[in-house]
Amino acid sequence: MSIRVRINGVEKELDVDPEMPLLWALRDVLGLTGTKYGCGQALCGACTVHLDGQTVRACVTPIRRADGHSVTTIEGLSPDGNHPLQRAWVDLGVPQCGFCQAGQLMCAAALLEKKPKPTDAEIDHSLAGNLCRCGTYTRIRAAVKKAAGMSGE
């Protein structure tokens, strides 16, 4: 089945099984490997991308759901790695191993899109589904606040 989907602003036509997880299409068909496979069960958040601006866990989202819609991955968050969140992430040295960070960034970006000045609780609630085994949570929260133009912790 042919799936038409706009990926990071570029129209793509994919001839894939409509039940193929979006994550598979991104990584294996399109070569966009910035989005990570973590648990495969929507429990860790590593595969978070935007579907029409809303976060989805790409590992459990069938590609048919994206047919006719727009997907943004970490590769498309900004043209040059200059999104305020990406700058804050670099400034504060947020990542440790880095595996979860694309998902963390995409989730944080969706939050700031809807809540430009989130409270600590709002940050924690929105990112509660994104796990970090290195425990970088305090730096993540500080970087989200820095990107939002709020004072850090």
Place this chain on the structure above:
Amino acid sequence: MLPQVGPSELRAPEAFGVITDKTDRSRALFLEASRVFLHPRCANCHPDGNSPYQRTGWQLHDPPVQRGPEDRGIPGMECTSCHQDRNAELARVPGAPNWHVAPLSMAWVGRTPRQVCEQLKDPARNGGKTLAQIVEHNAHDELVGWGWKPGADREPAPGTQERFGAIVAAWVETGAECPSEEARP
């Protein structure tokens, strides 16, 4: 005097014909329907707070999601960030069309059958529905219907959606009476 049924079954509406008093029959029909309303498969997403429940022991949903202003989650943690329009067999994530939690006015967890009954009949707390619309919703809504086909190893709600719809319809036809506060199925 009603026939015995197992925990996974619902009595047929005709079985309630043995109750001659119409008001009592209506109350008994609602108690039967309350076995579905208050089953965890249904009540888990009619929570009494900001987070839905999961499994069968009123365990809070993990990951810790919030209902949000429209009962569909919050940025980054929308219900449909994970839940699709059908069950995900391999990942075991449950899914159905229009996945969301019921508004607080429709909370069932911790309520008695009578309290649920009064909520259901009150347009201010039931989404402005008539009794006919309540019957239709229960009998045919796809998200309601998920309760009987929850996927993975989840225990379904008792009976079938068809029989549940018939019981709710019979309850309405007999006057939509609410059981007493102490009454339990």
